[in-house]
Amino acid sequence: MLSQEIFEKRKKQILEDLFDFIKIPSITREKKDVRIAANWIVDRLNETADYVELIETKGNPAIIAEWKPQKKREKPVTVLFYGHFDVQPVEPLDKWISPPFEPEIREGRIYARGVGDNKGQLFANLCAIECVHEAKELGVGVKFVFDGEEETGSPYLDDALKSKSDFFQDVDLVVVSDGPADPTWKPTIEFGARGIMTMRIELESSDTDAHSGNFGGIQPNPIWDLISILKTMRNDTGRCLIEGFYDNVFEPSAKALEAVDNLNRDPEDYKKQLGISYFGGEQDQPIEHRKIFRPTFNIRGIQSGGVRKEAKTIIPKEAVVDLDIRLVPNQKPDEIKHLVLKHLEKLKQKSERMQNVLDRCKISFEAAFYPLFTPFELPWTEILENSVREGFEEDPLKIPLAGGSLPLQPLYEVTKKPIYIIPYAQPDENNHAPNENMMVEWFEKGIKTSIILLQKLGELNK
Numbered sequence: 001m002l003s004q005e006i007f008e009k010r011k012k013q014i015l016e017d018l019f020d021f022i023k024i025p026s027i028t029r030e031k032k033d034v035r036i037a038a039n040w041i042v043d044r045l046n047e048t049a050d051y052v053e054l055i056e057t058k059g060n061p062a063i064i065a066e067w068k069p070q071k072k073r074e075k076p077v078t079v080l081f082y083g084h085f086d087v088q089p090v091e092p093l094d095k096w097i098s099p100p101f102e103p104e105i106r107e108g109r110i111y112a113r114g115v116g117d118n119k120g121q122l123f124a125n126l127c128a129i130e131c132v133h134e135a136k137e138l139g140v141g142v143k144f145v146f147d148g149e150e151e152t153g154s155p156y157l158d159d160a161l162k163s164k165s166d167f168f169q170d171v172d173l174v175v176v177s178d179g180p181a182d183p184t185w186k187p188t189i190e191f192g193a194r195g196i197m198t199m200r201i202e203l204e205s206s207d208t209d210a211h212s213g214n215f216g217g218i219q220p221n222p223i224w225d226l227i228s229i230l231k232t233m234r235n236d237t238g239r240c241l242i243e244g245f246y247d248n249v250f251e252p253s254a255k256a257l258e259a260v261d262n263l264n265r266d267p268e269d270y271k272k273q274l275g276i277s278y279f280g281g282e283q284d285q286p287i288e289h290r291k292i293f294r295p296t297f298n299i300r301g302i303q304s305g306g307v308r309k310e311a312k313t314i315i316p317k318e319a320v321v322d323l324d325i326r327l328v329p330n331q332k333p334d335e336i337k338h339l340v341l342k343h344l345e346k347l348k349q350k351s352e353r354m355q356n357v358l359d360r361c362k363i364s365f366e367a368a369f370y371p372l373f374t375p376f377e378l379p380w381t382e383i384l385e386n387s388v389r390e391g392f393e394e395d396p397l398k399i400p401l402a403g404g405s406l407p408l409q410p411l412y413e414v415t416k417k418p419i420y421i422i423p424y425a426q427p428d429e430n431n432h433a434p435n436e437n438m439m440v441e442w443f444e445k446g447i448k449t450s451i452i453l454l455q456k457l458g459e460l461n462k
């Protein structure tokens with residue numbers, strides 16, 4: 001029986017199995033529950049895969065699996081899938097219409113924490129493999145990485161994959177289904193993602209909050225001092241002023257530029273969607289380029305003193321600012337960190353006062369994902385496009401860089417092969433938010449698409 005027919009026959013069972021999977025409350029920090037989800041996957045894989053291994057890490061386990069081609073091919077292609085089975089916390093719980101780990105279908109959508117991000121998408125790919133396998137139509141080698149720690153930035157994935165580097169030697173391309181599709185509701189192929197690094201500056205300039213009358217003019221104000229520092233890092237037209245920040249920023253190819261032109265987005269729609277009347281970011285860059293091709297330098301939040309009901313006539317003792325920097329190819333987190341520190345070091349030399357301020361600052365850097373971009377000009381582009389077109393019965397959008405960041409670098413490190421993201425969750429999946437959901441229609445079109453992709457890849461020789 002053909003793979004698609006097997007899928008049609010198993011549809012109901014597949015949904016029931018998905019429900020079992022998403023009922024497991026595998027919130028990243030709940031190690032026991034994440035392990036239950038890992039064991040669930042291992043049991044499932046053992047039914048069809050030729051090789052399954054659970055890899056222990058310092059955190060939650062990862063799993064690798066392999067299906068060998070069933071059809072004789074001289075030099076079969078190998079595709080690697082990636083998905084994660086840990087999920088975000090559920091708070092605020094009272095905003096959920098149905099309990100987050102008791103999946104429910106309402107108006108064609110499955111509601112549950114983790115259904116879109118990422119268990120449903122992961123399961124779509126797994127079910128596609130199973131259908132093609134059962135039909136004995138597998139002409140492509142298939143490998144899969146299941147990550148149990150994505151929602152905290154996959155801190156151990158790199159080591160886990162590198163400890164099995166032989167496993168990845170024959171991989172030709174990597175496919176990740178995660179994140180929502182484009183806001184236009186068109187099926188989407190993303191050719192990479194912006195990276196991210198976060199940074200915190202904490203300034204404790206005195207031992208105590210002080211009366212702004214009695215001590216005003218003597219006690220330094222840490223908010224003003226942080227603002228002074230921040231103003232040296234970015235100007236009013238949105239340009240980052242840290243020396244060398246843009247040095248390695250990539251030049252998009254003609255095809256990448258064309259793909260972005262073809263998105264045909266009306267900036268006015270963003271205004272409506274976001275309720276804004278003017279745009280942020282680099283004012284001299286086209287709107288769509290600011291969102292896709294350009295790095296950002298964002299203040300996530302500032303905390304100090306009090307406002308509104310908490311406002312008091314004080315000079316606060318401390319202030320904290322959190323920043324995130326979205327990176328684009330070929331900016332490296334470590335290099336940017338170095339440039340930031342160099343910038344602050346230079347600032348110290350400017351005046352004795354700045355030196356005093358910066359001496360009391362604590363500066364730290366956290367989560368870092370590398371940016372990654374796969375060129376449009378590779379032969380896989382057409383195969384992926386055709387698979388999505390047939391699976392969704394609609395032309396897909398090609399987006400050079402996804403907005404959100406994914407742990408693509410560990411996958412790239414062990415394969416050195418092109419990576420593609422094909423989201424199977426619809427744009428309003430509410431990932432990370434209450435009432436996360438995935439449309440049954442998108443889930444099923446995802447399975448179809450992956451079946452077609454496996455069939456097309458199975459016809460090729462390396």
Ligand SMILES: [Zn+2]
Pocket residue numbers: 088117151431432
């Ligand atoms: Zn997520």
